[in-house]
Amino acid sequence: MFKSVLVTGGAGFIGSNYLNYKSKEENIKIVNLDNLTYAANLDNIKINDNCDYTFIEGDICNADLVQKIFLEHKIDEVVHFAAESHVDNSITNPGAFIDTNIVGTFNLLQAAYKSWMDAPNVFREGKENSKFLHVSTDEVYGTLGRTGLFTEETSYAPNSPYSASKASSDMLVRSYFHTYGLPVVTTNCSNNYGPRQHKEKLIPTIIRKAIFQENIPIYGDGKNIRDWLYVLDHCKGINLVLEKGKLGETYNIGGKNERENIYIAKTICEILDNIKPLESQKSYSDLITFVKDRPGHDFRYAIDASKIENELGWFAEENFESGIEKTIHWYLEKHN
Numbered sequence: 167m168f169k170s171v172l173v174t175g176g177a178g179f180i181g182s183n184y185l186n187y188k189s190k191e192e193n194i195k196i197v198n199l200d201n202l203t204y205a206a207n208l209d210n211i212k213i214n215d216n217c218d219y220t221f222i223e224g225d226i227c228n229a230d231l232v233q234k235i236f237l238e239h240k241i242d243e244v245v246h247f248a249a250e251s252h253v254d255n256s257i258t259n260p261g262a263f264i265d266t267n268i269v270g271t272f273n274l275l276q277a278a279y280k281s282w283m284d285a286p287n288v289f290r291e292g293k294e295n296s297k298f299l300h301v302s303t304d305e306v307y308g309t310l311g312r313t314g315l316f317t318e319e320t321s322y323a324p325n326s327p328y329s330a331s332k333a334s335s336d337m338l339v340r341s342y343f344h345t346y347g348l349p350v351v352t353t354n355c356s357n358n359y360g361p362r363q364h365k366e367k368l369i370p371t372i373i374r375k376a377i378f379q380e381n382i383p384i385y386g387d388g389k390n391i392r393d394w395l396y397v398l399d400h401c402k403g404i405n406l407v408l409e410k411g412k413l414g415e416t417y418n419i420g421g422k423n424e425r426e427n428i429y430i431a432k433t434i435c436e437i438l439d440n441i442k443p444l445e446s447q448k449s450y451s452d453l454i455t456f457v458k459d460r461p462g463h464d465f466r467y468a469i470d471a472s473k474i475e476n477e478l479g480w481f482a483e484e485n486f487e488s489g490i491e492k493t494i495h496w497y498l499e500k501h502n
C-alpha cells in the first residue's frame with residue numbers, strides 16, 4: 167500500500183540516517199520538514215534516486231504550515247525526530263527546547279488528529295492505518311545508580327530542561343492516544359553514535375579533537391555511563407516499531423553497550439593510535455583532559471530492550487567496539 171510519510175528533523179543526525187535508510191523502501195513518498203537549525207546539515211541526506219522525496223524548510227512550531235503539509239501531501243505516517251537535542255544548550259537556553267520539543271510536538275499531534283480523524287476514535291476514510299511515531303529519549307527516566315535498567319515501566323524523572331521537555335512531549339503523545347485514539351507509538355532510546363552526528367556531541371568531539379591534536383575534554387572524572395546505540399540499529403528499530411509496534415505503547419531501544427565516558431575516549435584514542443599513529447610516537451590518549459562537570463550531570467543511563475527484542479524481534483547488530491571503528495573511519499574521511 168502506498169504511503170506518504172512525514173519525517174521531521176530529517177536534516178539532523180538520526181533523521182538523516184533514517185531518511186537514507188527509509189528512502190530505499192518502495193511505494194512511499196517522503197516529506198522532510200526541517201527548519202535547518204545549527205544542528206542540521208543537508209549534505210548528510212543521500213536519498214535513493216528512485217524515492218519520491220520533498221524537502222520543506224519550515225518550523226514545526228508553525229501550526230498553519232504543519233496543517234497545510236498534512237493536507238497537501240496527504241500524510242499517512244509521521245516519524246517525528248525534530249527537536250532541540252543537546253543537554254548543554256538546554257542549560258543555557260531552555261526556551262528553544264520548550265518551543266520545539268513541546269509546542270512543536272503538540273502542533274504535529276493536533277495536525278495529525280485534524281487530518282486523520284473526524285472525532286475521537288473516528289477515522290476519516292482511507293486514514294484508518296495512519297501512524298504517528300514519536301522519537302524520544304531514555305533521559306526522561308532520570309538517572310540510575312550502579313545497578314538497574316530503564317524499562318518501559320520506569321517512572322519518569324527528567325533532570326535537565328532537555329529531558330523535561332522530551333518527557334512533556336511524551337505525555338502529550340500519550341494523551342492523544344487515550345483521549346482521541348490517535349494511532350501513536352513512542353520509542354525511547356539510549357545515546358546514539360555513528361556517522362553524521364553534529365560535532366558538539368561527545369564522540370564526534372573526541373574524534374575531532376584527537377585528529378587535530380587538541381585537548382580532548384571529558385566531564386568530571388569520566389566515570390559517567392551511557393548505553394551506546396549505533397545509529398543504523400536505531401533507525402532499523404524505529405522502522406520496525408512503525409510497522410509492527412502496538413498502538414499506544416512505548417518501546418525502549420538500547421544497544422546493551424554500557425560504557426564509561428573515559429572508556430569511550432581511551433578506546434577511540436587506541437584505535438587512532440593503530441590506524442593513524444602520531445609522528446611523535448605519543449598516544450592520542452595523552453590529549454585527554456578532565457574538565458568541570460556539567461551541572462546536574464546524570465550518572466548512568468542503561469536500557470532494558472527486552473520488549474522490542476521479544477515482541478518485535480529487533481536486536482542491535484553492532485556492539486560498541488564494532489560500531490566505533492566504522493564511526494572513526496567516517497569522521498577521518500570527513501575531516502580529510
Ligand SMILES: NC(=O)c1ccc[n+]([C@@H]2O[C@H](COP(=O)([O-])OP(=O)(O)OC[C@H]3O[C@@H](n4cnc5c(N)ncnc54)[C@H](O)[C@@H]3O)[C@@H](O)[C@H]2O)c1
Binds near residue numbers: 175180224225250266
Ligand atoms: N542523538 C541521540 O543520542 C538521541 C538519543 C535519544 C533520543 N534522541 C532523540 O532523537 C531525535 C533526533 O535527535 P538527533 O540527535 O538527530 O538531533 P539533532 O539535533 O542532530 O537534529 C535535530 C533536527 O531537528 C531540526 N529541528 C530543530 N528544531 C526544529 C523545528 N522547530 N522545526 C523543524 N525542525 C527542527 C534541526 O534542524 C535538526 O535537523 C530527537 O528527538 C532526540 O530527542 C536522540
